[in-house]
């Protein structure tokens with residue numbers, strides 16, 4: 364479990380700059396930008412080895428002056444309610460202003476847990492501002508420069524107790540804890556551009572979901588005018604229709620299960636056939652987009668198909684369609700997340716993207732999520748890194764010792780990709796508990812950043 368940090372403060376103090384620094388490219392890869400509200404941005408932040416969620420209240424520059432205060436105030440209050448801690452940012456160069464006091468007041472009244480940051484403090488420029496900021500009575504100001512990346516270590520240290528607190532809560536909730544393993548090398552950032560050109564052939568996507576979820580609308584929106592209907596390919600069943608297109612610079616081949624379903628409807632065996640057709644499409648796809656209708660999400664049929672995609676070892680992206688119909692976006696998103704976790708635990712960490720096939724909103728994020736899922740699905744981890752990780756994991760939590768003899772995990776290697784498959788050589792593989800296997804799989808997921816992809820882990824005896 365991670366905590367949520369809200370960046371608050373008056374306009375122009377550098378909130379967006381800080382948000383962007385913490386989130387980097389990851390924003391494009393998570394789901395929730397329009398989901399939150401138009402004015403609150405949310406992203407997955409990373410600060411050294413610490414990960415958390417960050418909410419930014421910036422983006423109000425374009426509103427007129429007289430409405431600014433009221434809106435900014437409401438937005439800040441909203442952010443405070445959503446967050447576990449607020450980072451109150453002031454500008455170390457201009458010094459405190461009356462507006463800063465207004466924000467400090469909101470935070471005090473809301474009884475928020477607050478940390479104070481003095482931004483634009485690169486060099487000596489923030490000295491005076493940092494001293495002055497003490498007068499807000501919000502504790503010791505953390506001097507940072509969002510633009511130049513200074514003071515991030517101090518911010519990290521200030522957030523550590525909170526991080527530990529949440530890790531403890533997670534430990535209390537889960538039978539097994541996450542292990543903090545030192546990184547031997549900097550983790551690579553996910554950059555869609557980096558692997559886009561290396562796709563030798565079109566990325567194969569299946570869009571599946573219950574009738575009326577909006578599959579046809581989505582596919583039409585994606586292929587736009589470039590529509591190129593192709594006939595059945597070798598290996599694909601005769602009723603599968605695939606469409607080849609260029610989607611935001613990525614060559615894709617989309618399996619149009621909606622087309623199949625419409626065919627099925629003619630033969631009047633609607634529900635049954637549409638599921639079967641969906642399942643068939645899964646087999647040909649690399650990435651499966653499970654398209655949900657926001658008004659009836661996670662129906663039995665959706666769950667079945669998503670589960671099938673996981674069993675078949677496909678990368679899965681869940682897209683919630685008709686997001687334009689939703690008024691309470693924030694609440695709905697939280698509810699969807701909760702349902703996702705509860706109903707599809709086997710897809711832990713898979714992206715949940717909100718889209719509107721009708722307006723096209725969110726399709727860029729869907730594209731990014733698909734590319735990322737595909738990349739993870741193809742990932743290969745060097746054996747040396749795996750084994751360093753494995754020893755840290757077994758040291759933190761030794762494997763079970765059935766009948767007093769501890770199972771020894773000796774060596775580990777990745778034997779396949781698409782999806783990633785691993786073999787662990789060990790003594791008495793048959794006596795290994797499922798919970799320990801889950802511990803390893805979840806650990807792999809977290810440490811090597813492979814959310815949402817099916818991971819296969821096989822235990823092998825030696826000899």
Ligand code: GDP
Nearest residue numbers: 374375376377378379380421483508509510511
């Ligand atoms: P927001 O309105 O609070 O989101 O502020 P922005 O992130 O848009 O930043 C406002 C201005 O301050 C921009 O021109 C930034 O380039 C500048 N800025 C942000 N952080 C720093 C910093 O650390 N040092 C300096 N000198 N300028 C900064």
Ligand code: GDP
Nearest residue numbers: 574575576577578579580621684685719720721
């Ligand atoms: P399919 O059966 O999954 O192919 O679904 P369709 O694409 O035929 O869409 C079913 C209905 O939902 C149609 O009336 C669409 O216009 C509507 N629809 C699809 N996407 C959206 C959306 O993003 N927002 C809204 N409001 N309606 C949508």
